[in-house]
Amino acid sequence: MSDAITGPQDGSALLPEADELYHPHSWWTRYVFSQDAKVIAIQYSGTALAIGFVALILSWLIRLQLGFPGLAAFIGPAEYYQLITMHGMIMVVYLLTAVFLGGFGNYLIPLMLGARDMVFPYLNMLSYWIYLLAVLVLVVSFFAPGGPTGAGWTLYPPQAILAGTPGQEWGIVLMLISLILFIAGFTMGGVNYIVTVLQARAPGMTLMRMPLTIWGIFTATILALLAFPALFVGAVMMLLDRLLGTSFFMPAILEAGQRLRYGGGSPILFQHLFWFFGHPEVYIVALPAFGIVSDLISTHARKNIFGYRMMVWAIVAIGALSFVVWAHHMYVSGMNPYFGFFFATTTLIIAIPTAIKVYNWVLTLWRGDIHLTVPMLFAIAFIVTFLNGGLTGLFLGNVVVDVPLSDTMFVVAHFHMVMGVAPILVIFGGIYHWYPKVTGRMLDARLGQVHFWITFIGAYAIFFPMHYLGLLGVPRRYYETAGLGFVPPSAQSLNAFISLVAFVVGAAQVVFLFNILRSLKHGAPAGGNPWHATTLEWQTPETPPPHGNWGPTLPVVYRWPYDYSVPGAPEDFLPQNQPDPAHAGAVP
Amino acid sequence: MTLVLLYLAALAVLAARWLGQQHLADRPWLTAGSPHPLGVPTTRPSPARLGLGVFLASAGLLFALLVAAYAMRVPATAPVPLDPRLLWLTTSLLVGASLALHGARGAARRGREDEATAALGLAAAAGVGFLGGQALAWRALWEAGIAHQGPDAAAAFFCLITALHGLHILAGLVALAWVTARGALLPRPADLGPSIALCTLYWDALLAVWLVLFGLLFRTPWSGLIDALCRPG
Numbered sequence: 001m002s003d004a005i006t007g008p009q010d011g012s013a014l015l016p017e018a019d020e021l022y023h024p025h026s027w028w029t030r031y032v033f034s035q036d037a038k039v040i041a042i043q044y045s046g047t048a049l050a051i052g053f054v055a056l057i058l059s060w061l062i063r064l065q066l067g068f069p070g071l072a073a074f075i076g077p078a079e080y081y082q083l084i085t086m087h088g089m090i091m092v093v094y095l096l097t098a099v100f101l102g103g104f105g106n107y108l109i110p111l112m113l114g115a116r117d118m119v120f121p122y123l124n125m126l127s128y129w130i131y132l133l134a135v136l137v138l139v140v141s142f143f144a145p146g147g148p149t150g151a152g153w154t155l156y157p158p159q160a161i162l163a164g165t166p167g168q169e170w171g172i173v174l175m176l177i178s179l180i181l182f183i184a185g186f187t188m189g190g191v192n193y194i195v196t197v198l199q200a201r202a203p204g205m206t207l208m209r210m211p212l213t214i215w216g217i218f219t220a221t222i223l224a225l226l227a228f229p230a231l232f233v234g235a236v237m238m239l240l241d242r243l244l245g246t247s248f249f250m251p252a253i254l255e256a257g258q259r260l261r262y263g264g265g266s267p268i269l270f271q272h273l274f275w276f277f278g279h280p281e282v283y284i285v286a287l288p289a290f291g292i293v294s295d296l297i298s299t300h301a302r303k304n305i306f307g308y309r310m311m312v313w314a315i316v317a318i319g320a321l322s323f324v325v326w327a328h329h330m331y332v333s334g335m336n337p338y339f340g341f342f343f344a345t346t347t348l349i350i351a352i353p354t355a356i357k358v359y360n361w362v363l364t365l366w367r368g369d370i371h372l373t374v375p376m377l378f379a380i381a382f383i384v385t386f387l388n389g390g391l392t393g394l395f396l397g398n399v400v401v402d403v404p405l406s407d408t409m410f411v412v413a414h415f416h417m418v419m420g421v422a423p424i425l426v427i428f429g430g431i432y433h434w435y436p437k438v439t440g441r442m443l444d445a446r447l448g449q450v451h452f453w454i455t456f457i458g459a460y461a462i463f464f465p466m467h468y469l470g471l472l473g474v475p476r477r478y479y480e481t482a483g484l485g486f487v488p489p490s491a492q493s494l495n496a497f498i499s500l501v502a503f504v505v506g507a508a509q510v511v512f513l514f515n516i517l518r519s520l521k522h523g524a525p526a527g528g529n530p531w532h533a534t535t536l537e538w539q540t541p542e543t544p545p546p547h548g549n550w551g552p553t554l555p556v557v558y559r560w561p562y563d564y565s566v567p568g569a570p571e572d573f574l575p576q577n578q579p580d581p582a583h584a585g586a587v588p
Numbered sequence: 589m590t591l592v593l594l595y596l597a598a599l600a601v602l603a604a605r606w607l608g609q610q611h612l613a614d615r616p617w618l619t620a621g622s623p624h625p626l627g628v629p630t631t632r633p634s635p636a637r638l639g640l641g642v643f644l645a646s647a648g649l650l651f652a653l654l655v656a657a658y659a660m661r662v663p664a665t666a667p668v669p670l671d672p673r674l675l676w677l678t679t680s681l682l683v684g685a686s687l688a689l690h691g692a693r694g695a696a697r698r699g700r701e702d703e704a705t706a707a708l709g710l711a712a713a714a715g716v717g718f719l720g721g722q723a724l725a726w727r728a729l730w731e732a733g734i735a736h737q738g739p740d741a742a743a744a745f746f747c748l749i750t751a752l753h754g755l756h757i758l759a760g761l762v763a764l765a766w767v768t769a770r771g772a773l774l775p776r777p778a779d780l781g782p783s784i785a786l787c788t789l790y791w792d793a794l795l796a797v798w799l800v801l802f803g804l805l806f807r808t809p810w811s812g813l814i815d816a817l818c819r820p821g
């Protein structure tokens with residue numbers, strides 16, 4: 001095209017050229033108190049994965065109790081509640097949210113958009129350090145007198161702050177403070193991601209040329225900025241109920257025969273606040289996963305993404321709808337039945353854009369030149385797993401089906417498939433995919449395959465049987481089910497089987513850890529673009545990209561990110577910053 | 589809840605209008621090169637202003653949710669046990685701070701930086717006065733022993749809501765102090781315009797939030813409207 005852009009001057013290059021960029025001067029400001037989004041991304045991911053490993057170990061202990069009740073003498077009912085609470089909260093908030101937005105967001109937004117860095121680097125650094133503080137407060141609660149809170153990850157009052165609940169003294173207080181810190185830190189990062197996407201894109205990078213990864217992260221960030229305030233309000237109010245004796249959530253209540261001085265509070269109010277945050281939260285995790293999977297599939301099947309526009313619209317639609325479905329978590333809370341009808345309808349409507357995305361992924365794979373690389377294996381596994389979890393979501397979205405299934409293992413199976421396993425698969429896929437850019441070296445593919453197959457098959461062996469347990473009526477959050485007349489003994493054998501698999505899958509993650517560490521030194525050199533991908537992060541002049549990313553001039557974008565298998569192109573793909581195949585080599 | 593949904597709807601309208609200008613119906617796979625003119629729109633806000641706007645959108649929802657929680661928890665017939673005249677005083681101080689900031693902004697635009705610095709100082713003083721007045725109200729409630737005792741949620745909500753609002757005011761005061769100090773100490777021209785504009789936006793937003801909160805917690809001429817928005821039926 002003759003009107004192709006010729007240089008940064010006629011585009012919207014907002015960020016200063018290299019000499020105006022903040023420059024780290026010492027080892028400390030380069031690697032520790034760094035304001036470079038790439039370093040911050042690694043700090044975020046490292047911290048999140050570390051605390052995630054803690055949560056993995058907690059899940060082992062949960063399974064130890066469920067599979068072999070009484071075997072571990074140190075797990076009593078109180079400890080059991082603490083285990084499930086901390087496991088859930090860490091995984092959802094401190095691992096998934098932090099990795100997708102703080103980790104992938106920080107690394108990929110500037111690089112994929114052709115920016116030099118985030119727009120507010122200092123704020124970005126602060127965001128990480130507050131996140132770290134939140135994690136530390138959470139860790140401290142394990143060692144506080146009385147241990148961490150055992151209120152369940154949903155922290156429902158009144159029991160969350162009553163004496164019968166473990167961690168009532170310190171645990172719940174530290175948990176709430178940690179959440180408040182997390183939200184404050186996230187808000188700083190979130191403002192940054194949004195302004196960067198809106199204003200720091202390289203010349204030629206229109207919104208409709210952004211990789212879907214960025215669309216997913218961008219929309220999820222907006223959701224987070226609108227969902228976290230609800231959790232913030234809930235956390236502050238509960239903290240006051242606990243510390244000052246206000247009665248925002250606490251009704252008149254007797255404890256050991258004594259009337260507490262609470263009265264008139266509304267526990268349902270907390271549930272509304274929590275789920276006003278909680279449902280968007282599941283899409284805060286899911287939307288970046290959707291985006292990343294789209295890019296992995298397209299790259300490793302050497303095919304343009306099917307229905308790019310529909311994919312973008314679906315992300316936006318899902319994001320908007322996710323704010324009007326929260327009460328599907330409250331069907332059994334005794335709310336007005338008409339509300340149930342309303343929320344069931346909106347819940348089922350979300351399935352439409354979600355299904356469109358699944359169809360488009362499958363159609364992208366259809367007759368593609370599929371390379372079964374490790375990232376691709378994880379991406380395909382995500383589609384299958386997400387589909388599975390989405391279908392059980394449709395069951396649960398209907399009030400009449402949900403009421404008997406509520407609070408059974410069926411719900412545990414649903415959300416682990418859809419929000420536990422599926423996004424984790426994407427995180428693994430994303431790490432195998434981008435590790436070469438981050439370090440300049442490939443991860444070992446053979447170890448990756450071992451890691452993948454054990455994790456994927458294992459996750460199904462763990463969570464698929466839980467659907468049956470749920471249908472049998474086995475309740476969730478029970479320390480033991482022995483003696484419940486309606487639970488047949490066979491449920492116990494199934495539980496033992498699930499636990500054994502869980503131990504294997506957990507242990508297999510060591511393979512992943514080993515691979516990451518070993519490949520730092522011994523991985524095969526990756527070169528700048530090992531997957532022959534089109535997006536900008538693979539076109540940096542150096543790998544790993546140095547501070548400022550692009551050398552003297554910003555890249556200029558000439559095309560969308562999915563030009564794969566282009567007929568006549570010299571290499572079967574055209575990077576986004578390549579003007580025209582005919583002029584190849586004229587790239588600035 | 590209606591207020592929260594209306595707030596979200598307003599944001600959705602803004603987002604939809606913006607998305608409407610982003611060529612979402614483009615077929616990006618057909619157009620290589622330059623699909624449409626990419627010149628920098630001249631009206632584009634500075635990154636700091638956009639960032640502040642995004643933050644305020646998030647903080648605004650925080651207060652909308654507090655309002656919804658108040659409406660769900662406290663019956664309309666249970667007002668905060670406080671003399672509203674004190675609150676009218678603090679409200680007028682907050683209005684004064686906003687007016688002073690608008691004055692400072694105008695002065696900075698005309699290049700009268702000393703005048704602008706003086707107006708900034710005035711705004712900061714009014715802001716401190718506002719917080720002082722709120723603190724008096726908290727003390728009155730605390731001494732009456734109702735803020736933190738049992739079922740009287742109206743007083744507890746008053747403290748919670750005004751404290752969260754007050755924290756935002758405090759942050760605004762820090763920013764004001766910083767800009768004022770720059771105005772007083774830096775050699776001319778200190779180019780205060782952009783920073784003053786940011787402060788003005790922030791303080792105007794906090795004033796708007798306060799007016800809603802005030803109308804919710806006390807009987808004001810606009811309380812009927814707020815009740816209609818957050819207490820259906």
Ligand code: HEM
Nearest residue numbers: 282286328329351390393394396397406407411415418419
């Ligand atoms: C079509 C899509 C979906 C539908 C219709 C749906 C529906 C539901 C319903 C009705 C419940 C409540 C079950 C109960 O407590 O009785 C539920 C729970 C849950 N869903 Fe989904 N869901 C969908 C997708 C997702 C996605 C994409 C995620 C996460 C990425 C997710 C994560 C969760 C979680 C974490 C819970 C359990 C929360 C708890 O009680 O601890 N869901 N889902």
Ligand SMILES: [Cu+2]
Nearest residue numbers: 279282328329
């Ligand atoms: Cu939900």
